[in-house]
Amino acid sequence: MFMPWNDFDRTLAVVDAMRRRMDRAFSDLAVSDVTRSGDTAQASLHDVGTELVLSVDVPGYKEDDLDLSVHRDVLTLKGQRQLEAPEGYRAHRVERRSQTFARSFKLSAPVDAEKTQAKLQNGVLTVRMTKSAEAQPRRISVKA
């Protein structure tokens, strides 16, 4: 997200430490992760002006395995999937696991829950949220 920056000055070092803290804040996408392990349900959040778009990796999850709710600026996604060996097969190697997760994301702006759309494609859930009217971007003219 940011270019690396060498501490060639004390002042800059302070700024750099702040930047690092901000970087961490950005990378901590979720405000709460319940029973989430490792790489489960990795997400990314994009601001596309009038909309916020959240993408979450949920390979193997069906529509019915996911539960999504939005309240003002917090979005919560819960998922549960039960994996069993295909019938009549014996297992040589099992890396995929049954999972339960719940993640809450603090959005950078309040959104209109009515206009929120979610789509599951190729194992990725994409949630498009329209920012509520007061959070829509506006042009402010700069005066001298």
Added chain:
Amino acid sequence: MLTTHPNPSPQRKDDGMEQTRERPTVAPLVDVYENDSELLLIAELAGATRESVDLNLEEGALTLSATRERTVEGAILGDEIGDADYRRSFRLPRGLDLENVSAELDHGTLRIHLPKAKEFQPRQIAITSA
């Protein structure tokens, strides 16, 4: 989607060379199952499209690769995903019918069916009393 190489081509040999691109290569999670008629590999490939999946059978090994591209534009507020290439290779046992390998992608999960050759499939022998 499925490419088989009857003759090994040196260009594609996995010799441990490093990637020149910055995109990370990720090993997808894979389950391996077997029944009397086939080996079944199930791989998790979130974000990979059907067109991007490539299965390569060569020198008794199966290499699975796929690409995921970020489709969302705009400013990144947080990112745990990123673009990535999926890649994983498996040494295959003998006795598979590699002409008839099939695969399907559904909900980000790829199932690869590797049928056993007829002569390697178990046969029920009836025992008759004298």
